[in-house]
Amino acid sequence: MSVEDYDHYAKSPIDTGTVRKMGEALESHGFGVDVVTNTNNAVVRATLRDFAVKAANARIAIVVLAGHGVGSSGRSYLLPSNSEIRRASDLLSRGVAVASVAQIAGRAKHGAVFFFMTVPDISSALQSITARPAMSEPPSDNVVVVFSTSDKVPVSRVGTVSRQAAADFADAATETPLSMATLVGSASAGDVGKVIGNVAELDLSKGPEPETAPAAAVAEPSQEEIQARREAERRAKDAEERAKAAEARARDAEARARLEANRAREAESAAAAQPAPQPARQAEPEPAAEREAPPAREAEENHVEALKLVEALLGRSKKKELQRKMRDLGFYSGPIDAIFGDITRQAIQDYQADVGDPVTGYLTPNQIQALIEG
Template sequence: MKPITILLRALVLIALGLPSLAQAQDDLRIIALLVTAGAAPERADQMAESLTRIDAETLRVTDPSNAALRAQMRRFAKEAEQSDAAIVFIDMPMVSFEDRSFVLPTGAGLGRPTDLFTQAVPLRAFSRITALSERGGAVIVLGAPPSSPLPEGVAPTSTAQAAQPGLSEILFVPANQADPLLRAFDTQIGNPVRVDLAKVLPALARTPGATLSAPPPRPIVLKAPIQVNPQPKSVSAVATPAPAPAQTATPAAAAPSVEELEILEKSLSPAIIRRLQRVLRKLGHYPGLIDGIAGKQTRSAITAFQAERSEKETGFLTPGQLSDLLART
């Protein structure tokens, strides 16, 4: 039997012998989108670090073009539909036109106000995405004025847009107040017991110059105490195990090649990839979205996992490593 066939059969046995994704995951699923352009990267780093306190899955987009930003928004929207709550953090130039705010992607050129409809992204589009989550979410904006001149009728954004039905709340903070906002966010999100975004947002709105579209009308829980239901212990007799029969040593099988491991990975279903991402996340190796896509972040997480075990760093899991990770779900 070919080594690849053996690997694939081993994979099937592993997958069938372990609990399903629905059985293994009982925690809240919080996702976050961090969009930055032309800003100090440490601000996004600080926000990402704070989000780890609520175990949020974070997708980062840096200096995106209009097309790239919209593509990542579509990706994030699909994940929002399968999440408990969603947060979008935007640290980009912002402008307003006719009571509407727009995010200016990298390379956006505004010769006239109507260029906003093809060169920029409406802020409410992000608010609509976060509203797709089961409990809703919010958009937090650090708005900076653009560096280039603006056409007549277009001005730098200075306040949050008014709330609208079906959209999540928007918190607008001037970019020059980034430090107090990020400190306040870290403090609010660091509650060791319970974090409710409906209470976090009004607290953040006390940042100088900040405005909030409206207080959330219902709780948006990002962290809650774990409920443990103790089970009564039963006392039963423990039989003494019989001595194990003597084992005959068998020669060790040759290690699979990277090509074989790559084929093995391609055979994994998105559900299995999500389980792996979730475990790698708990181990501190994977900060991205639990999306079932074995991309660059997943590859880097696997490499870090292998390095931690002092094993060959290929970025592709061996059957033994795969079994080990899935057994932890």
């Protein structure tokens, strides 16, 4: 579902052609696809009601939203083509709540909602409305919601980042085999998007066929039995997810420890290279410019956030090329999939340490150029 042209706002930078490419790619994997573009509020809601019927009992249901979006009171909304928001309460009837779309996707065994969100030119006087994605209540356990942007992206860059994420998603959807993780990584623009919910390990190449209906001779289970079974499944899934989360935290802690160790070694080397301070200079007052300089850690964090934006705009083909180059140099041993996860981050850190640059896990423009041209 894509909205590019608006009655009351400037165009969205994501063109409907990109969304059509997404639909064609998913259709080639066996999905039944409905592409709806530049529609008003009534048509959008009617389309979602129809999709809710189709999603029921399917193996996988995917909803792609592209266009202007806003957040308010912990909820995010897609704006249909005829929306005009004058106050936050208008969103309840004139916007499409992402949380409601997630509920529809959740009618399938597995659901996913991808929102390639751009920024409308809404009056800044509406202080209760933000250009940031918001979702205070997580979706059900069988649904993941992915935003192409987050608080990490300056508002002025949201359109550019989301447009690139949409193009990456359309490209990723053509791959065979196709996994949910691949689509999520593309839609979330690497590390600058927002992912809410559980990313199921799914092979999307099999398509979203419906569940097999029970034989006529089998008795229908009672509502109590259904609820009990669902509760047992939910508890088992919760336990599994907690275990996965604990494992992920352990991996993150290990990665942070390696990074801190590298930083400590660099700091130690830098300190050893500095001449010993003269006693007479120790008593001198610190220059005002130095007193006002930001802490080194804050400057480094700002630098990393800027590099995340650089990475988000690379595109999948260039990311794959970087993985190939690092593989050829012996730093990378993972798949060439344009997903910059833990394995790629470690390869980047090893490369940066090898060339004597600061170890951040995020490539600078100069490092990108050196790898591609090298």
